Amino acid sequence: MTHYQAIAKEYADKNMEELFNLLRIETVSAQGRGIRETSEFVSRIIQDAGGESELLDDLGGHPVVYGFFKAGEQGDASKTLLFYNHYDVQPEDPIDEWQTAPFEPTIIDDKIFARGVSDNKANFMSRIVAIQALVASEDGLPCNVKFFVEGEEEIGSPNIDLYLEKYADKFKADVCIWESGSKDSEERMVISAGVKGIAYFEASIESADIDIHSSQAAVIDNAAWRLVHALSTIRDVNHNITIEGFKEMRIEPTEQEIENVANFPYNKAATIKTYGLKHPLITEQLPYTAEEALILYPTMTISGLLSGYTGQGTKTVLPRKAMAKIDVRLVPGYEPETVYEVMRAHLDKQGFQDVHLELLTGVKPFRTDISDDFVADVINSAKEVYGDDQVILELNSAGTGPMFGFGQYLDVPILGAGTSWVKSGAHAPNENIRIADYYQGVEHIMVLLKTFAS
Numbered sequence: 112m113t114h115y116q117a118i119a120k121e122y123a124d125k126n127m128e129e130l131f132n133l134l135r136i137e138t139v140s141a142q143g144r145g146i147r148e149t150s151e152f153v154s155r156i157i158q159d160a161g162g163e164s165e166l167l168d169d170l171g172g173h174p175v176v177y178g179f180f181k182a183g184e185q186g187d188a189s190k191t192l193l194f195y196n197h198y199d200v201q202p203e204d205p206i207d208e209w210q211t212a213p214f215e216p217t218i219i220d221d222k223i224f225a226r227g228v229s230d231n232k233a234n235f236m237s238r239i240v241a242i243q244a245l246v247a248s249e250d251g252l253p254c255n256v257k258f259f260v261e262g263e264e265e266i267g268s269p270n271i272d273l274y275l276e277k278y279a280d281k282f283k284a285d286v287c288i289w290e291s292g293s294k295d296s297e298e299r300m301v302i303s304a305g306v307k308g309i310a311y312f313e314a315s316i317e318s319a320d321i322d323i324h325s326s327q328a329a330v331i332d333n334a335a336w337r338l339v340h341a342l343s344t345i346r347d348v349n350h351n352i353t354i355e356g357f358k359e360m361r362i363e364p365t366e367q368e369i370e371n372v373a374n375f376p377y378n379k380a381a382t383i384k385t386y387g388l389k390h391p392l393i394t395e396q397l398p399y400t401a402e403e404a405l406i407l408y409p410t411m412t413i414s415g416l417l418s419g420y421t422g423q424g425t426k427t428v429l430p431r432k433a434m435a436k437i438d439v440r441l442v443p444g445y446e447p448e449t450v451y452e453v454m455r456a457h458l459d460k461q462g463f464q465d466v467h468l469e470l471l472t473g474v475k476p477f478r479t480d481i482s483d484d485f486v487a488d489v490i491n492s493a494k495e496v497y498g499d500d501q502v503i504l505e506l507n508s509a510g511t512g513p514m515f516g517f518g519q520y521l522d523v524p525i526l527g528a529g530t531s532w533v534k535s536g537a538h539a540p541n542e543n544i545r546i547a548d549y550y551q552g553v554e555h556i557m558v559l560l561k562t563f564a565s
């Protein structure tokens with residue numbers, strides 16, 4: 112608890128209706144709903160809070176909202192903190208599983224239910240509220256603040272790097288706070304310093320012009336076997352990724368990173384119980400721990416397999432087509448294109464030139480150098496608000512997001528903090544945040560801005 116606690120709550124309550132109005136707009140980027148309206152609404156919120164704002168849309172895609180707040184009289188205008196947020200949300204489906212109307216924010220048991228409240232509209236609003244509260248306080252705004260609020264995060268941010276590259280000067284900042292953050296199952300605030308990247312592939316093979324009677328299996332191979340054999344060469348039965356040159360791409364973590372991971376709390380038994388796992392964790396057979404696997408190593412996953420007859424009863428056939436979806440989560444050292452190159456070369460070398468491999472989508476990984484001073488600022492300010500033993504630094508989240516371009520074009524350390532909790536249900540029905548977490552989120556941003564500027 113800090114001396115900002117009361118004012119954070121006061122300004123959060125004062126602006127609650129504004130947050131609700133933002134939540135009422137159906138900003139479903141996948142369906143192009145409410146985009147222009149929301150971008151204008153967000154821009155107006157920034158202006159009403161005393162900032163400058165502009166919509167950038169000259170490079171295609173949904174508009175990017177730029178925001179700027181100048182440091183107050185007693186503040187340090189040589190320092191700038193950038194917030195990254197997004198104003199778009201996931202589709203509300205399945206609607207019949209919602210207990211409230213998804214776009215009518217509803218308070219039940221001290222929680223706000225609405226699509227987009229956790230991901231990411233309340234986080235955006237908590238930052239605006241923190242700025243307003245600081246401006247109204249005797250301290251004033253302690254540093255410059257900028258906003259980059261995009262409308263395509265939920266569809267993979269296809270245009271974000273274009274805007275970051277062209278407008279690198281406009282968004283220039285010393286540090287960046289990412290869109291979100293969440294408390295874990297033990298009520299600890301998890302501050303994330305990065306994201307894993309992803310490379311998503313489709314592997315397919317065609318072995319004949321038509322499906323063939325399976326009596327011909329005596330002399331003819333089929334697509335299903337070919338693909339299964341090809342896949343079996345990329346990961347062995349002990350879960351080691353066996354693609355030549357793949358392991359070597361990984362950048363060795365620093366001592367500090369290894370130490371951070373060793374101390375990262377992870378409950379194996381809870382994972383096994385939660386999912387009702389029928390097998391031990393794969394790290395039982397790997398030369399590194401579960402914690403290291405989650406944070407420091409890439410994955411190699413068959414996400415889907417399709418071939419031949421899978422209906423009721425029997426059908427004897429040689430399938431002529433087979434297809435697999437493969438997802439690879441990336442850590443520093445791996446990029447989607449280079450992963451494609453080593454996979455392609457590996458398949459060719461193993462004699463599987465006939466397996467067609469396509470990179471469907473890719474996002475590069477990003478990890479902030481945790482020896483940066485800003486990491487200590489974010490952690491220490493969080494400890495003041497959440498408690499000394501209630502804050503965890505995670506090197507990179509297991510998930511993926513468009514951080515890489517911010518590192519590339521703006522060269523800033525990036526850390527995530529926010530107002531969600533373990534049952535916020537982002538992307539799911541009944542998405543919610545707890546109002547108490549929202550107040551704390553505002554308070555944390557206030558303390559953080561003050562800490563960063565001093």
Ligand SMILES: [Zn+2]
Pocket residue numbers: 201230265537538
């Ligand atoms: Zn999302």
